Amino acid sequence: MSxxxxxxxxxxxxxxxxxxxxxxxxxxxxxxxxxxxxxxDAIASPPMFLGFDWTLENYTExxxxxxYFQHFWNSVxxxxxxxxxxxxxxxLAAWSMAFxxxxxxxxxxxxxxxxxxxxxxxxxxxxxxLFRDTGxxxxxxxxxxxxxxxxxxxxxxxLYTYFKEIPGEILEAARMDGASLWAxxxxxxxxxxxxxxxxxxxxxxxxxxxxxxxxxxxxxxxxAPLTAFIAxxxxxxxxxxxxxxxxxxxxIAPILIMGWFSQKQLVRGLTFGAVK
Amino acid sequence: MKNLIRVLAGATAACMIATPVLAEKLTIATVNNGDMVxxxxxxxxxxxxxxxxxxEWVTLEENILRQRVxxxxxxxxxxxxxxxxxxxxxxxxxxxxxxxxxxDLPESYDVDDILPAIRGxxxxxxxxxxxxxxxxxxxxxxxxxxxxxxxxxxxxxPTWDFIGKAAxxxxxxxxxxxxxxxxxxxxxxxxxxxxxxxxNSFGARWFNMxxxxxxxxxxxxxxxxxxxxxxxxxxxPGASSNGFNENLALFQSGKCGMWIDATVAASFVTNPxxxxxxxxxxxxxxxxxxxxxxxxxxxxxxxxxxxxxQKAESAKKFVAWATSxxxxxLVASKxxxxxxxxxxxxxxxxxEEYAKVPFAQMTLDSINSADPKNPAxxxxxxxxxQFVAIPEFxxxxxTVGQQFSAALAxxxxxxxxxxxxxxxxxxxxxxxxxxx
Numbered sequence: 107m108s109x110x111x112x113x114x115x116x117x118x119x120x121x122x123x124x125x126x127x128x129x130x131x132x133x134x135x136x137x138x139x140x141x142x143x144x145x146x147d148a149i150a151s152p153p154m155f156l157g158f159d160w161t162l163e164n165y166t167e168x169x170x171x172x173x174y175f176q177h178f179w180n181s182v183x184x185x186x187x188x189x190x191x192x193x194x195x196x197x198l199a200a201w202s203m204a205f206x207x208x209x210x211x212x213x214x215x216x217x218x219x220x221x222x223x224x225x226x227x228x229x230x231x232x233x234x235x236l237f238r239d240t241g242x243x244x245x246x247x248x249x250x251x252x253x254x255x256x257x258x259x260x261x262x263x264x265l266y267t268y269f270k271e272i273p274g275e276i277l278e279a280a281r282m283d284g285a286s287l288w289a290x291x292x293x294x295x296x297x298x299x300x301x302x303x304x305x306x307x308x309x310x311x312x313x314x315x316x317x318x319x320x321x322x323x324x325x326x327x328x329x330a331p332l333t334a335f336i337a338x339x340x341x342x343x344x345x346x347x348x349x350x351x352x353x354x355x356x357x358i359a360p361i362l363i364m365g366w367f368s369q370k371q372l373v374r375g376l377t378f379g380a381v382k
Numbered sequence: 383m384k385n386l387i388r389v390l391a392g393a394t395a396a397c398m399i400a401t402p403v404l405a406e407k408l409t410i411a412t413v414n415n416g417d418m419v420x421x422x423x424x425x426x427x428x429x430x431x432x433x434x435x436x437x438e439w440v441t442l443e444e445n446i447l448r449q450r451v452x453x454x455x456x457x458x459x460x461x462x463x464x465x466x467x468x469x470x471x472x473x474x475x476x477x478x479x480x481x482x483x484x485x486d487l488p489e490s491y492d493v494d495d496i497l498p499a500i501r502g503x504x505x506x507x508x509x510x511x512x513x514x515x516x517x518x519x520x521x522x523x524x525x526x527x528x529x530x531x532x533x534x535x536x537x538x539x540p541t542w543d544f545i546g547k548a549a550x551x552x553x554x555x556x557x558x559x560x561x562x563x564x565x566x567x568x569x570x571x572x573x574x575x576x577x578x579x580x581x582n583s584f585g586a587r588w589f590n591m592x593x594x595x596x597x598x599x600x601x602x603x604x605x606x607x608x609x610x611x612x613x614x615x616x617x618x619p620g621a622s623s624n625g626f627n628e629n630l631a632l633f634q635s636g637k638c639g640m641w642i643d644a645t646v647a648a649s650f651v652t653n654p655x656x657x658x659x660x661x662x663x664x665x666x667x668x669x670x671x672x673x674x675x676x677x678x679x680x681x682x683x684x685x686x687x688x689x690x691x692q693k694a695e696s697a698k699k700f701v702a703w704a705t706s707x708x709x710x711x712l713v714a715s716k717x718x719x720x721x722x723x724x725x726x727x728x729x730x731x732x733x734e735e736y737a738k739v740p741f742a743q744m745t746l747d748s749i750n751s752a753d754p755k756n757p758a759x760x761x762x763x764x765x766x767x768q769f770v771a772i773p774e775f776x777x778x779x780x781t782v783g784q785q786f787s788a789a790l791a792x793x794x795x796x797x798x799x800x801x802x803x804x805x806x807x808x809x810x811x812x813x814x815x816x817x818x
Contacts, residue, residue: 146656149631171422230453238459322446323453326461327409327438340443341414342571343626343646345634345656 118241134358140351141165148348164352172335174356181331181360182244184321185314188253188306192261195254197303200265201291205274215266218259226256226319237324246324252324253314260313261306268302269295308364315361332357406696407436412466413444413683416649417516417723420713421704422624427712428703435696440768444571447677451688455480458690463697469503469510469682469754473771482687482694483509483702491702495727500682503754503765503817512684513705516646517725519748520579520678521652523633523664524640525659528552528559532639542583542608542669542677545640549616552639561616563638566607567625568787570779575768576642577786578779581605583670583677588770589809593816595807597800607796610789622791634658640678642668645748648741665744667751673759679768680752682726682741725749778810 139155140148147158168174203211233252234243242248272295280294296303318333325334336357339350365372412418418441425437440462444449451465453476467475475481485508493501496514504512524542525685529536532551549561565576578588586601596602613621616639618632626643628750630650633641634657643648654660668678685704687697703709710730713722720739722730728737731746757767764770771777785799785806812818 146634146658149635151631151635151637171419226797231457234453234457234459238457243459243461322442323450326411327440330440334440334442337443337446338414338441340446341627342444344414344650345627345630346414370452 135360137351138355140348141242143348143351145178145204145345145348148351149345159281164348165356168339168349168356171262171293172338172353174335177330177332177335177357180246180249180318180329180361181315181333181357184253185311185329186327187246187250188257188314191250192258192310193303193307194259196261196265196306197291197296199262200269201295203262203266204269204272205277211276218262219372221347222259230323233320234324243324244329246329248324249321249329249331252320253317256317256320257313261310263282264306265299265302268299268306271302301371301374304368306375308368308372312361397810400423405434405436405633406693408463408693408696408700409438409440409461410464410700411440411442411447411448411462414441415646415683416721417646417681418466419514420717422711424709424712424716431703432696432699435481435699437700455690458688460688460690460692462688463691464685464687464700466515466683467686468576468684468768469680470769470771471773472504472512472684472686473506473765474773475686475784476509476511480633480689481511482689482691482697483511484513484687484698485510487513487698487702491706492729495707495729497726497728497749499680499749499752499754503680503682504684512686513701514682514684514726515644515705516723517680517682517749518644518646518747519680519725519750519752520576520643520668520748521570521645521648521744522640522642522668523647524548524664524666525552525636525638525662526664527662527665528639536666537662539667539676540669542671545642545669545674546608546612546616549612549640558637559639560618560637561639562612563618563624563629563632563641564621565625565629565643566613566617566621566787566790567623567628568780568783569625570769570776570783572625573786573790574783574784577605577609579668579679579768580609580677582666582758582767583673583675584608585673585759585779587672587760587762591761591763593763593811595804595811597804598806599705602800603797606789606800610796613790620786622674644681645724645745648745652720652740663685665741667744671697675757675759676751678748678752680749680754681768685714707755738817772812772814772816774810778807 118164142160142162142163143154143158144161144163147154150158203215237248242251276298277290277294280290285294316333318337321331321333322337325331336350336353339346339353408785409787412422422439422441425439429437431437447466451462451467452471453459455465456462472481493510496587497517498513499521500517501510504510504514520611522536522545524536529548529552532548532549534548536548545562547566551561553559553561567573581587581602584601584605586599586605587596590596618624618637624632629638629641629643630647632638633651638657646664649665651657651663652660668676670676685701687694687701691697707727707729710722710727714735719736722736724730724742724745731742736742752767754765754767756762764772769775782803785802788794789796789799
């Protein structure tokens with residue numbers, strides 16, 4: 107194939123990739139732009155793209171009305187806490203499933219995944235009653251626990267897939283050198299699976315950050331994270347699109363920035379073992 | 383020993399001085415509507431008058447709030463001390479013993495000042511279970527300039543025939559001007575609210591006195607056909623996705639000749655800051671079909687105290703403050719009379735200053751013309767104008783609303799959704815053992 111053909115193919119593919127990328131990013135861009143409009147400009151028809159009077163009044167009002175930093179801190183604690191606790195449990199579970207599988211391991215894995223297929227509202231009342239009786243309603247501990255359990259199947263599955271890629275012989279060699287089980291997992295397996303663990307961690311933080319069913323239903327004022335912060339600006343009777351957009355931008359900004367800086371690690375982990 | 387006692391006594395005294403007076407903290411759940419946000423901003427007035435009480439707000443979108451407070455009140459979770467609920471929930475929850483009675487509010491509260499229709503809807507077995515914060519009905523909001531251009535004059539109490547004629551005359555699709563904007567988005571609080579109120583005026587009802595669904599009757603057919611024909615001829619494109627907010631945006635940007643919706647919208651469409659047509663809006667009562675009932679609804683956002691709270695006394699103080707005559711004066715002094723929560727107290731409508739607000743009288747007339755206990759032309763076994771106050775209604779009406787929305791979108795013929803609605807409702811009512 108000639109160089110010209112390769113170059114034009116490259117240009118077309120790049121243009122398509124940019125097109126798809128922009129298409130996916132457009133709703134977020136529109137939200138960010140709307141957050142700088144007045145309420146009247148936010149509903150203008152035809153919609154205004156850049157030619158409007160830029161204002162920061164929505165951000166000022168949102169900050170005046172809500173305690174953003176408390177919601178932000180709650181989101182950080184919930185997402186990081188549930189991810190670390192989940193990883194602790196899942197690394198051990200995935201190790202045993204990948205390297206010492208039992209007869210029913212495959213079924214257990216499928217069963218774990220099947221819990222994700224249940225609509226959460228189906229177990230809302232039992233969990234609510236459990237939380238009420240144990241004093242966990244509207245607490246960060248309660249949310250860390252519930253989000254750990256909700257995301258555990260995904261963490262176990264991802265780690266299991268990564269661990270399967272690591273040759274068992276390396277662990278065997280460590281064992282022959284006298285490594286204990288703990289040393290085998292901590293000093294041999296974990297360092298080798300760092301890309302997988304890192305991407306699992308990042309993905310789980312994103313999932314926990316955006317989780318909006320349990321975080322809305324099990325909190326009131328004290329433990330409410332950013333999902334509740336956004337929900338407080340949505341209204342079926344009144345046009346508060348600009349304020350809602352400002353609140354949404356403030357809620358997604360931290361996770362967007364984190365995703366941007368860690369995208370290399372994230373992509374590397376997600377494609378780990380995908381191409382042989 | 384003496385020294386030790388002195389030291390201990392001194393330490394205890396110091397601790398007593400240092401310990402702040404522990405205030406009782408009320409958690410209040412509310413919706414993100416303009417009037418509620420205003421109440422949140424005015425909280426300092428309450429805490430200044432009640433030094434031992436602090437207030438913590440949980441503001442949520444209406445549907446999320448409904449799900450959240452329903453779970454909490456049903457399980458006696460005790461997460462909230464005051465909750466904002468509507469006229470649909472109050473009779474059901476009051477009957478189940480989930481709410482604290484407000485019969486012992488102080489005399490200065492003047493409970494007799496609450497408009498009788500509203501008070502009746504919030505009372506179960508002589509117990510007032512919620513205090514109204516603001517009330518809304520529905521009415522016609524129209525563009526006076528477009529009406530004049532069409533050579534018509536809006537009567538104060540129009541008929542559906544007039545509305546149909548005016549909407550078609552005002553429509554200029556080339557210039558994106560649509561004669562009428564109505565709710566089409568599926569939902570028990572969206573298109574079902576509008577169509578149920580409209581159906582009442584056409585002589586239709588959800589159930590007969592034996593709880594048998596009535597969707598296959600002539601009156602429902604007439605209602606739905608009128609609505610679909612009118613929207614096809616004079617409505618905006620994509621109307622099956624339009625709810626309150628979408629129609630508000632259309633009306634404010636000058637694209638609707640008429641809009642029949644909640645009276646609370648009047649303060650939005652006449653606000654020059656957000657509305658391009660603020661000085662051109664007129665108001666009229668919701669239309670009728672000459673059968674004695676108008677197509678307007680009645681809804682009151684009210685403050686109630688869940689039975690699971692440990693702070694009922696403080697909660698009552700808050701409810702009394704937020705729904706008092708003094709609160710209305712406070713809002714008027716800070717934000718002007720047009721922003722006072724409407725439709726709860728007779729004294730507000732006797733106020734000369736409030737009478738100057740252009741939509742005040744029409745709002746009151748609309749509220750007074752709705753009767754939740756006799757909503758339809760024929761007798762019904764239920765309470766509620768645009769809803770049926772039974773626990774099963776939300777589920778049934780959500781599905782029925784999807785049928786009506788599909789009919790407006792043109793994916794099914796007009797008769798099909800009514801047959802489906804009949805089947806869906808019959809099945810649900812049999813399951814709930816209202817009928818065999």
